[in-house]
Amino acid sequence: MGARGELFTTQVYLDNRSYFFNVKENRTGDVFLQIVESKNRDGVEADRHQIAIFADDMQQFLQGMEKSLDFVEKDRKERAKNRREKREAKDAKYGAGKKMYRVKSSKGEKSEKIDDGIKRTGKVIHIVSKKEISE
Template sequence: MSIRGELFTTQVLLDNRSYFFNVKENRAGDVFLQIVESKKGDGADFDRHQISIFAEDMQKVLAGLDDSLKFIEKERKERAKRRAEIKAAKEAKYALGGSDKKVYRKKGEEKKDDGIKRTGKVIHIKSKK
């Protein structure tokens, strides 16, 4: 055991943060996991936050983390499914020849079928069908 009681250390480097997972032993012989987040602050300073989880509580913490990860994955899949449904509905609604698109005309103007869509301010030329 080293001076600070570290048994094992691993580091995860990200873009703007670093995470350290330290397995330590205190003077009473209790083994615990220390999770340290370090991110660059103003100037040369680093902001450090740490959490200590003792061995007897580890299974409960890991179960909570696992439940959270399952929820995140389920939510991600549901959001992707909803986006795909919305996209499919829009494509079906505005498919070629769809009549759900609105054509705006000035008041009192009759509908003309000369291939020009008149919206009042801008004239859009429609391609031939």
Template sequence: MGARGELFTTQIVLENRSYFFNVKENRTGDVFLQIVESKNKNGEAFDRHQIAVFAEDMQKYLQGFESALSFIQKHEKEKQKLDAQKKQAKKAVYRSKAKEADSLKETPAQSGAPEVKRTGRIHIVSKRK
């Protein structure tokens, strides 16, 4: 047995947090899982929180954890679906506005004005007579 009754330890390091999963045994021989979150506070100190789950409660804990995880996954899928629908609706509105603008444009033949040939060059005409 390791220091402080540790039987097994693993660590997960993220950007500004670390999670420790420690399997420990107390003085009376009860085995439990200790989950510790350690968060860096402005490089000065660490904010540390922990929970303990005893072996006899582990199955109920895991059931609750799994149901929460499945809810999160379902919620994320629904969110992605809604985002895709919003994006499609936005594209449809843009396309309909573009078609409407194209249909409202008058061609020179419709307006009765002579057709102007666009060459890309600037031609300045004096208005003096």
């Protein structure tokens, strides 16, 4: 047994967070799982949060965790399906790969498509052709 009652420990490192899974034994002999999250903050002292799950409650904890993981996976698949259907509907309506742009109008008026000779692609504006100004 370790100096702080540690029986087993493992670590998971992510981008700016670390998770520690420590199996410990307290002074009365109760075994528990301690989960610690350590988050780095711009060179400042790390935030640390921890929870403890006692051995008697681990099965219920794991059941709750499994239900949560199942929901997350189901929700992820459903969102991907909705994005795909929305993209397919847009492609069917406007044609694949085409983008529609609308010119903002003043308050309360409905915007209409206007061909002003400017091709808009995201943040960059490309001039397609210059309109001749008659004098």
